[in-house]
Amino acid sequence: MLRGGPSSTGGDNKGPFLAPDVAVVGAGPVGLAIAWRCAARGLRVVVHDPAPGSGAAYVAAGMLAPVAEAYFGEHELTALLTASAARWPAFAAELADASGADLGYRADGTLLVGLTADDLAEARRLWAYQQGLGLPVAALRPSELREREPALAPRVRGGALAATDHQVDPRRLVPALRTAAERAGVTLVAGAVRSLSDVAADVTVVAAGCGAAALTGLPVRPVKGQVLRLRAPGGAAPGFRHVIRGYADGEHVYLVPRADGEVVVGATVEERTDTTVSAGAVLRLLRAAVDLVPELSEYDLVETLAGLRPGTPDNAPILGPLPGRPDVLAAAGHHRHGIVLTPITADLITDLIVTGEPGPLLAPFTPDRFGPGTPGAPGAAGGRVSGGTTTKEERWN
């Protein structure tokens, strides 16, 4: 087991009143999944959070979309997203079994669309990049697009299918993870952690989203996102089953239909730290949504909400020991990708805790990548984390 930090107690056979093996700060999906996995490996785990599940996950749409999210210049992140998405079906099945909950996991795939000729040109540029990485993006003829999703507006010029981009409902996921974690023996403490010195455990995992910055000094910043929730009238299911992502007159929008009638429409990406909902953002999201799927005009608007994503300088998560603090592991900065990255984050961090050795997938994401200025021991190499790289197979699987 990974040990050696200042708060280590050094004992392997502790009684029930001693410090836990692992303290997790943050009961979002990442923190809860780590706690669940660690408890399943026999560790005693405490999770600290004043309001479990109230962070970015409460706002998130829950797209599991490594293909649609594969963006120019983010090869290593795309590899991690792809590897984590591949773990989602088994993870979802195991979690549903452990919790008895329906996660709203849905494998209907994602349609990528462009409303105008300009929108389609922009989309095609990205699809070509994604196809160049070997990712499964299949261009559709307009007739194929409409056959798959008749609810699309006749104006929509063209599209493609990312069949392996699925979805889950984060508002079902978090309670399920909590149930599974508690059934595995995890203790939840409803309180805020103001400083790492408040936590007594052999290993502390900081999975506090935007709160990680204050606790660790890591470069995690809030990135505001505004999201709408619509509902099909009369308790019906939405009139479309794919996640639809696209450009509509230059506005990027996604539409995530749930079996229970909900449709999540998102999202803005704003370098702001407030969580107010602005008239302009709602207008742009609704206009793009209705332009792509006209029947949404008749849906109820049941929620407008803004949340703060934990962004990082390179849009990738920060995973692994703080420089000079091998007993403190970051699992933060998941930005737009917290839900899809939950399974792999939990597996990699749990493996690191149990074996003391970081898996090769972690290498591009360790805290020390931000250079000697990274907080902790300046210039420290970051504990036992080696410089391994991911293989091609791991990346695009």
Place this chain on the structure above:
Amino acid sequence: MLRGGPSSTGGDNKGPFLAPDVAVVGAGPVGLAIAWRCAARGLRVVVHDPAPGSGAAYVAAGMLAPVAEAYFGEHELTALLTASAARWPAFAAELADASGADLGYRADGTLLVGLTADDLAEARRLWAYQQGLGLPVAALRPSELREREPALAPRVRGGALAATDHQVDPRRLVPALRTAAERAGVTLVAGAVRSLSDVAADVTVVAAGCGAAALTGLPVRPVKGQVLRLRAPGGAAPGFRHVIRGYADGEHVYLVPRADGEVVVGATVEERTDTTVSAGAVLRLLRAAVDLVPELSEYDLVETLAGLRPGTPDNAPILGPLPGRPDVLAAAGHHRHGIVLTPITADLITDLIVTGEPGPLLAPFTPDRFGPGTPGAPGAAGGRVSGGTTTKEERWN
């Protein structure tokens, strides 16, 4: 005093435990104002409402706009609106004094605008009608329009000023009326009235909005309206001071700025009985609002809400005794005009109760105008209501 109904007790000097002189069903602005006025005349008044102020007034914008609301073919209604608006300044002053509350009364006037050439043509047709009635609508040159309200979009093609169309905040008005009424001795009973036989009083006033239909059988139907509330960012006042009403690409919209930073954006008019907020309505209202006043895009969207106006077959209120029931007075069906009509409704109904004689202004609005099918005693002429007409002076004053 008007008496003679089945529930009349016939006594003028009743002790405190006897039936009240007047029972008012409904604690919206109309019911509360009637109760306040009656109590001020020495009558003992009880108001029944399970949730005071939660009806149409809670959603309403509070425009006092007889000029802007003057519409083809509604001469008699326009006369009543005009007469009531003329009473508003004194009514507001008296109410502010009696309650100690700020009503948000504002006399900055209303700008009537058209976004496109088509919108302006449509607007001008209505302004010509209003000017033909002698109402104060003054066309403005584009430069005059922008000088008055620099926040208007450069695209706005033209406008006019209705200087006498003012506003009040209904969410301040209702608590103020309640305070004034209670200070005048009115008793509020928090309970629903299911049948007029549940109420024991010499005179019963049905001021129950949409609820009047079930109590009286009068043709009052719900007319759905969806409304948004925005708020200027950072606690600032809105960047415009006039009420702005206009057409924007064929969509009719109003923008009501409050001193406290709120801007009410409304409203749909839908023949529906639900109170869900629809994505399409919010989209249309926001688009029209931002097209007319672009800075609204940066405002917070703090509330989306739908309410039900108490509509009638001729869009005018129903005021006066039920046919064959001189002891039951309707003060209902105020449709889009409940706030502006509050002072005159209270005065006319109170005068009728105290004197037993209906004022001439009531004549066009009595329940028996809907013909022999009107509930109560079929074919009854409607108590002591005479057929007097309004004078020209009363109309356009």
